[in-house]
Each structure stands twice: as C-alpha cells, then as structure tokens.
Amino acid sequence: MTGRPQSLQADAFTVTWNAQLEDEPDNVLSQNEKIIWLSRHIIPHERALRGWLRQFRDIEVDDVVQECYATFLDVHVELIKAPQAYLFRMARNIVLQHYRRARIISITALADFDARNIMDESPSPQQVLEVRQELECLHQMVEQLPERCRQVLLLRRLEGLSQRQVSERLGISENIVEKQVARGLRALSRFFSEKRHIPAKAGPKRHGEVKSVVEKR
Amino acid sequence: MKSDDLSENPIDTIAFEWVARLDRAPLSSREDATLKAWLAQDIRHRGAFTRARTIWLSAGRVAAFQGTALPAEPPASAFLSRRAFGRFALAAGLAAAAVIPGKPAEASRIYQARSGLLHVQEPLCGDLILDQGTVLRIRRGPRAPYLDLLRGQAHLTARKAPVRLNMDGLSIDLPDGASLIAHACGAESDALVLAGHILTSCTGEKEQRVLHRHDWIRYEHNRISLTVLSDDDLERVTAWSRGLLEFQSVNVTDAIRQINRYNAQKIVLKNPACANRRISGIFSLSDPLIFARILSEIFGTRTLIAPTEISLL
Numbered sequence: 001m002t003g004r005p006q007s008l009q010a011d012a013f014t015v016t017w018n019a020q021l022e023d024e025p026d027n028v029l030s031q032n033e034k035i036i037w038l039s040r041h042i043i044p045h046e047r048a049l050r051g052w053l054r055q056f057r058d059i060e061v062d063d064v065v066q067e068c069y070a071t072f073l074d075v076h077v078e079l080i081k082a083p084q085a086y087l088f089r090m091a092r093n094i095v096l097q098h099y100r101r102a103r104i105i106s107i108t109a110l111a112d113f114d115a116r117n118i119m120d121e122s123p124s125p126q127q128v129l130e131v132r133q134e135l136e137c138l139h140q141m142v143e144q145l146p147e148r149c150r151q152v153l154l155l156r157r158l159e160g161l162s163q164r165q166v167s168e169r170l171g172i173s174e175n176i177v178e179k180q181v182a183r184g185l186r187a188l189s190r191f192f193s194e195k196r197h198i199p200a201k202a203g204p205k206r207h208g209e210v211k212s213v214v215e216k217r
Numbered sequence: 218m219k220s221d222d223l224s225e226n227p228i229d230t231i232a233f234e235w236v237a238r239l240d241r242a243p244l245s246s247r248e249d250a251t252l253k254a255w256l257a258q259d260i261r262h263r264g265a266f267t268r269a270r271t272i273w274l275s276a277g278r279v280a281a282f283q284g285t286a287l288p289a290e291p292p293a294s295a296f297l298s299r300r301a302f303g304r305f306a307l308a309a310g311l312a313a314a315a316v317i318p319g320k321p322a323e324a325s326r327i328y329q330a331r332s333g334l335l336h337v338q339e340p341l342c343g344d345l346i347l348d349q350g351t352v353l354r355i356r357r358g359p360r361a362p363y364l365d366l367l368r369g370q371a372h373l374t375a376r377k378a379p380v381r382l383n384m385d386g387l388s389i390d391l392p393d394g395a396s397l398i399a400h401a402c403g404a405e406s407d408a409l410v411l412a413g414h415i416l417t418s419c420t421g422e423k424e425q426r427v428l429h430r431h432d433w434i435r436y437e438h439n440r441i442s443l444t445v446l447s448d449d450d451l452e453r454v455t456a457w458s459r460g461l462l463e464f465q466s467v468n469v470t471d472a473i474r475q476i477n478r479y480n481a482q483k484i485v486l487k488n489p490a491c492a493n494r495r496i497s498g499i500f501s502l503s504d505p506l507i508f509a510r511i512l513s514e515i516f517g518t519r520t521l522i523a524p525t526e527i528s529l530l
Contacts, residue, residue: 066229067260070264096515100515185272188275
C-alpha cells in the first residue's frame, strides 16, 4: 500500500518530523502539547467511545475515531473543560455529518443521540478503581506480548533506550526493532480500544440498539 | 462497513509504521515528502497518525512497571525466544382497541385495530397482535376456531388448540404452538411462518403444502409464490408486531405517513428540502416525538410541538 515508510535511506538532507514544522513555530509546540493532552484526556475514553459508536448502523467506528483525533489538532484543547463529554459530542457531530452526506440515511438508535446521555466528568470511586485495574491490564498485556516485542517495548519506553541502543542490547537489526515497535503499537492500540473484562462505566449511558427506543418511554 | 479490528485497519497499520519509523531516526527528505503526501490524502490518515503518536506517548505508562525484568546488558545471545426485547410497546394500541360483537347466533367476534396495535389474548385461538386498521373475525368451527382475516395484517400464535385462518385465496391450519404473520389486502394475501409446521391450502390447488419457519407464501391474483426469508428479513418483516417500524431506504414523506398511522399526534413536514431524502432505521411506532427529533437532528430542521401535531420547519 502506498504511503508506507520506506527503508531508511542514506540521504544527505535528513530532517526530523517536528523540524518540518519550523515555519510554523506555534504549531510545533501546540501539536506536541496536544499529543500529550490527548494521551492524558482522550485516549482513556476511546474504548467507551467505540462501544457507544458501535450501536449506529453504517458507521465505520475506526473512521469516526480517526476523524476525532484529526479534529483535535485544530481545536484549542486547553480551553476544553470536560474532555470526555467534548469527545463524545465531537463523535456525535461526525456521525451526524456522515448521515447528512449519505444518500440513504440509516438512523437506528439515534434516539440515544442526546448530549444529556453523556455523563459528567467527575470520577466515581468505580472509575478510580478502574485506573488501577487498567494498569494491571496493561501490565498483563505487555507480559503477553511476544518476547522480542515485549523486550523492545520495555527497553524503548521503560528504560528510554533509542532504537539503535535497543538493537545493540538485543543483538538484532534496527529494522527488526522498528518492526517490533510498530507491532507493540498495534498491541497498545488494541489495549486502548477493545473491551476488557473489567467493569467499565466511563462512557455515556449505554442502551441496546433498539431496546432503548422502547425503554426510554 | 463494520470493521473494528484495529489490527486489520490499513490506515492504522500505516500510521503505526510511520510512528515506529519516526521513533527510529529522522526522516529523509523523500520519506518526509511521502509522509506529508499521505497525511494530506485523507483526514483519517491525519487522525490515525495523531492517534498513533498519542498511543506511543501513552506507552510511557509502562514506566509504572518498575521491577519488570529487562534484558541484561550486554545481550547473552543474538537470538531470543521469542464480537430480544423484554416487552412489547403496545400501550397505544391497547388503548385504541375495539371489539365489535357479531350476532350471538353466529358465535363470532370481530376485532378491529382502529388506532395503533391491538393485542388480544383470544381464549378460542391464542395470542393475536393486529396491526393498525386490521379487521379480523373469529368464529367457532366444528372442530377448530376459524379466523377470517378481512383486512390488514395480524400476528397469530395458536394456543391449546389448532386454528384455521382464512384469507382470500389462502387457507392455513396452525397446530398448537405454531405462529405466523398473515396479511390480507383485497385479492392479495400472504403468510410468513414464524414457528411450527403449518398446513396451507391455496385456491385452485388440490395439494396442501407444509410450510416451516422462514417460509413466506403469497397469493396474488390466482398466482402462488413461495419464498424463504433470511433471519434479517424475518426481523424486518415482523418488526411492527414488536411495536417497531423498520424502514429500509424509505422516502421521508412515506416514513412519516407510516408513523402517523399509529399516532394521534401527527408529524407534519413543512420543510420540503428533506421530503425526498431516504432513510433507513428502526423506530418505536408509538413515539412520534423521538422520530421527529431524529429527523430534526439529521436535516437541521426546527421542531414545533403541539398537542396534536409535531411540525418540522
């Protein structure tokens, strides 16, 4: 597929990705800060968001999630007081835009499409417990990674070694280290997006697809 | 398009590869141009890339794993091991039920659903759900009760005794426990088997047929056809009997007309811009307000609510 990174080439003019944005100095700072903000305030809610989005027909959950992340880059995130509610409203608007553009509009369960269903931001004792459980789950996930992938991930993110240093420590090529980093990212992606067997209550009130229409009355 | 398996999402996969690549060393100018071009192609690319960077940053949470065994320095070896509803929404129909007694000598009763669904537990034959406007007559027969579906559609589940259902061109015998949805409209009639094994007789045919679940028999102008429905189609066709309306690519005006059939509070579309748009979805047939609100959300119309009318402006 086009657009993939090519193998590292001996180009005389190598640049860092962030240096690419030097002509927009404000943007450099804000992009990195936004990534930090997203990691703290958005990604913990992605799993709940995906669960909520699954009730809508003809909606590609991945597409909506990706568009949310892209949109955050254009938003003054520092002004967002309630990130979780903001995320769900953003996703809600993206779904609505999708339906408005669609030739045929599928609106099953849109009765749930009400911001009132989006809970407030105050953490409940249960949510605090979930934070601990999440770390435990993350630990388990890392432990279950293939050995090489696990070692690369820990050396790179726990010990802070560069990919080159990881390669030297493990006696493997840098190409393999890079591939293992990508593999670790896929595993982390699943961790932050898939259902787990812990009590989850971090999203809007969840209804059945059609049942909700009946039960709301 | 319902994939949610991130491991197979090609955009995410590429984004992960780029972040892994960026983590390794600075990009060459050619790589940089490739990445920029890819990001500019689609907002999803940009979002996936941002998300991948966020995940990679979040991976720092593994720092909480102090004490986790890490590979020794130097490495000992170049190679290491390595995805029913609990009740019916029938209240509106029950409130509008009408029983028109027939002549006592004929020992018959006529049920007519005048507004909304009519749910009846008929001692002679079993459980009945009549759709809006449906007219059904029940008579005592010599061996089994007779049901004459005169107009509309009915969901019937035979209880305790076999039942015979008559429509124009079709005669159906239901054993105890069998269930079907039958529809009669002038010279056309049809029946969809939901449970049990049902015996049908068609005008003009000598032989009887045995039908099973999913079988849908139609009699139109002396012509008979038999179709086997899928589970999805079965769900859609029976939705009304559960208090729901399912639309599949239905014109908004027609959808509103159908919702209005079941409710005293009518939706009035006063904004012509969305009249010919088509919608698909499942809705409570007795809750016009929710339906109107959904239309309003999607088409950006204003909603004006009065006791007998909901206007979409």
